[in-house]
Amino acid sequence: MAGSELSAAAGLRCGSELVVVDICSYKVLDEPGKVLASFALGSCVAVCLYDPEVKVAGMIHYMLPESKIDPGKAESNPAMFGDTGLPCLFQDFYAKGGKKRRLKCYLVGGASTIDCDGSFNVGRKNVLLARKLFWKSGINVEKEDTGGRISRSVFLSVDDGRVVVKSPGGGEQVL
């Protein structure tokens, strides 16, 4: 998807360059004109960070909540898990000049299949992990669009910190 395809109504500048944050990865940018994007989150969670003063934006797209299931993978790819990936995201965000006191934090994703007995509830666990970590660290979540049964894509503009969430056939909304 090209940046120009993003709706002007959503406020993301036409012609913005999309920088894709693939599943199990994270990125922190401070370059104007760029938009961080994670596609088709499913049960995965994207955490978006933004500092409006220095215009630093960060995004992670993690797949599973806890790394204890495969510590080796967490070592080689911490962004696969929430508990190892989120500290890396924050570390990079602060290293690029982002400050906790100005931080705007958004939480997106964590959908689930219809699961009567909870065997397939990774989406919920992914969201809870992030909330717990934020609560422990004294970080307020500005807004979130989580849960349900829709697969979301999320965009974060480096220029103004605008967060747009899209879903197939479901339009788009600014968080």
Added chain:
Amino acid sequence: MNMREKIQEVLDQLPPIPGVAVRIMEIVADPEFSTDELVATASTDPVLTAKVLRLCNSSLYGLSREIRTPGEAVAYLGTRTLVNLAISTCVAAYYHGKSEGYFLEEGELWKHSVACGMACQKLAARARSSMRNVAFTAGVLHNIGKVAMAEFIPDSAELIRKNLAEAPRDFTLVEREVLGMDHAEAGGIVAENWSLPEIMTNAIRNHHSPPDIEKDGELTALVHVADCVSMDLGIGTGIDGLSYRFHKGALDMLGLDQNDLSLVKIELVEEFSKNHDLIMMARSETAG
């Protein structure tokens, strides 16, 4: 003509899958199958052989020598790779164009099908299932019904959205109410029209139907769980999203648990990402 009859007409007009693909499925459905017979069968279709060899010789496999025959492909890449490439090449032809009905971008339904095939194979290995050789094929074919259903969805998209918003409902129920048929039943009709082996037809038709999963056995259970894993990862999820009921009985039948699902996800994400170009190349091979 009502909607169901219109869909039936489209299903009946879907071109048949090459006979060699059906024969390969029949051969590998026998756990004791002969590799020689598989190679001989794959070699009977020169067009398919040429396409499969092109994929084998792509830089993605990184082989230091050229693969010239299906026999060499088996020797250097293994029987399962030969089967998977041959079936993928035959099936990918049906996945061209956007599946606008499900609000999927170009290639997304194909990606979901391959991811489901890979997940099926990984789950089968973990469960030590006797279905290991047919698991990929069943996964890659499980949503063939969506190919035919897709064109009927746009006109009913508003009604479908309304239906989904009311309560957490299985999307197959919504399809049946709005269109008179769900994509799994549609896939079963295609599989019957193509004379696919019975276990394959059952797995396609029943992958969202818990009572039938219990009755059919492992292959249907594998496809059900693999489909949920692929949806969970957001691969090729459209307007239906994750609106499908997960049936834990399928997981129990395979002797697997939540940890297994997480480990399969880890393996799947890595393999899918590593082979993404090959997956899309298999699809473009069919365009020529």
